[in-house]
Amino acid sequence: MKKIISFLVGGMMLLSMCTSSSNKLVIEGHLTGLQVGDTVTVYVYDFDQQLVAGDTVAVTKKNRFYFAQTLAQTPYCARLYYFPAGATPTAQARALSRTLDLSSASDKLKIQGAAADFSHAPVSGGFYDDKEVKEYARQLDSAYKIIALVADSLRQAKRHNDTSLEATLDAEYLRLAEQLEDAEAAFVREHPSATYAAYLYVSLSRWETLKKVQEQYGAFSPELRQSVYGEMVKKNIDKRVVVAAGAQLPDFEVTDINGKRLSSADFKGKHLLLDFWGSWCFWCRKASPKLVKLYNEYKSKNLLVVGLAWDKNHDSWKKAIKDDGLLWTHVNLYDHQDVKDLFCISAFPTYIFVSPEGIILANSSNFDEDVEPVLRDAINN
Numbered sequence: 001m002k003k004i005i006s007f008l009v010g011g012m013m014l015l016s017m018c019t020s021s022s023n024k025l026v027i028e029g030h031l032t033g034l035q036v037g038d039t040v041t042v043y044v045y046d047f048d049q050q051l052v053a054g055d056t057v058a059v060t061k062k063n064r065f066y067f068a069q070t071l072a073q074t075p076y077c078a079r080l081y082y083f084p085a086g087a088t089p090t091a092q093a094r095a096l097s098r099t100l101d102l103s104s105a106s107d108k109l110k111i112q113g114a115a116a117d118f119s120h121a122p123v124s125g126g127f128y129d130d131k132e133v134k135e136y137a138r139q140l141d142s143a144y145k146i147i148a149l150v151a152d153s154l155r156q157a158k159r160h161n162d163t164s165l166e167a168t169l170d171a172e173y174l175r176l177a178e179q180l181e182d183a184e185a186a187f188v189r190e191h192p193s194a195t196y197a198a199y200l201y202v203s204l205s206r207w208e209t210l211k212k213v214q215e216q217y218g219a220f221s222p223e224l225r226q227s228v229y230g231e232m233v234k235k236n237i238d239k240r241v242v243v244a245a246g247a248q249l250p251d252f253e254v255t256d257i258n259g260k261r262l263s264s265a266d267f268k269g270k271h272l273l274l275d276f277w278g279s280w281c282f283w284c285r286k287a288s289p290k291l292v293k294l295y296n297e298y299k300s301k302n303l304l305v306v307g308l309a310w311d312k313n314h315d316s317w318k319k320a321i322k323d324d325g326l327l328w329t330h331v332n333l334y335d336h337q338d339v340k341d342l343f344c345i346s347a348f349p350t351y352i353f354v355s356p357e358g359i360i361l362a363n364s365s366n367f368d369e370d371v372e373p374v375l376r377d378a379i380n381n
Contacts, residue, residue: 024071026107
């Protein structure tokens with residue numbers, strides 16, 4: 001779901017390897033309807049969704065485009081956008097697009113079909129030559145078409161400031177995205193020896209509960225655990241264990257909304273709730289009334305809440321704080337990427353509850369089931 005949310009909605013916006021010049025990624029399109037003067041923009045991302053390569057290539061021969069770049073690290077996926085010649089800014093904003101999963105830095109991928117079906121035309125090469133991957137992609141294709149339509153409608157609702165429709169579409173989008181994530185997880189569990197399963201699980205291992213991730217890693221074949229993707233999953237496990245329930249709260253320093261420096265030492269002796277959220281995040285904002293009520297109930301009983309927002313736009317962040325009545329300490333994580341990485345935050349919202357002794361008691365995105373009961377029990381008893 002991380003890939004879907006990041007690239008379709010655009011709400012939020014690694015393993016380095018020694019590679020040779022032979023690690024050239026090639027993506028070519030043989031699509032009827034492509035015209036000379038059309039362009040295709042390609043962005044290549046790593047497993048942290050950082051841009052590692054990109055270019056805009058022009059269609060110089062009718063029906064064909066060709067992209068090639070040498071990569072210095074293991075890629076995750078490529079995002080492609082098709083722009084017909086002379087497209088208006090409005091048309092460009094609604095460009096046909098698609099995401100390609102990459103099996104290596106030297107993939108040779110070919111898209112064949114019609115330009116009008118750019119987002120869903122068949123692909124060959126890399127993972128896409130595997131029979132099981134082809135069937136998996138075929139089964140999900142209709143779901144991707146639906147979620148793309150919802151995402152487009154959501155963008156239009158945002159553009160027209162239709163907050164009611166935006167909330168409805170946001171909830172529907174997340175529901176569909178979760179279904180796709182469930183489908184990914186099912187593929188992984190049904191194919192414990194497939195390289196593509198381990199590839200998918202690098203992302204999922206940041207989202208699923210730590211217990212599930214540890215179990216799935218153990219279910220992988222020995223060869224898969226030793227693969228580049230298996231090593232990435234193990235790395236994610238090792239990072240998450242450090243901030244899992246039962247661990248000591250790690251040391252960190254931040255600057256709050258008023259410019260005051262804070263460190264983890266300042267929170268000792270307090271029941272501490274770290275709320276990782278964002279002004280753009282539908283589920284974060286939906287949870288605000290419950291958090292406000294909980295804070296008012298327990299602030300006299302030694303509860304301290306610190307909101308850590310992933311917000312590039314500081315004005316939107318401050319407005320959300322005011323609008324939602326969040327009367328506690330606030331920090332913008334965009335100014336503290338190291339803290340976001342330290343706590344392995346891949347999903348918003350995420351809640352971490354810490355005892356007065358500095359022991360993490362709960363770490364989850366599911367506040368109602370995993371965090372609130374622990375918090376109430378700890379403070380009441």
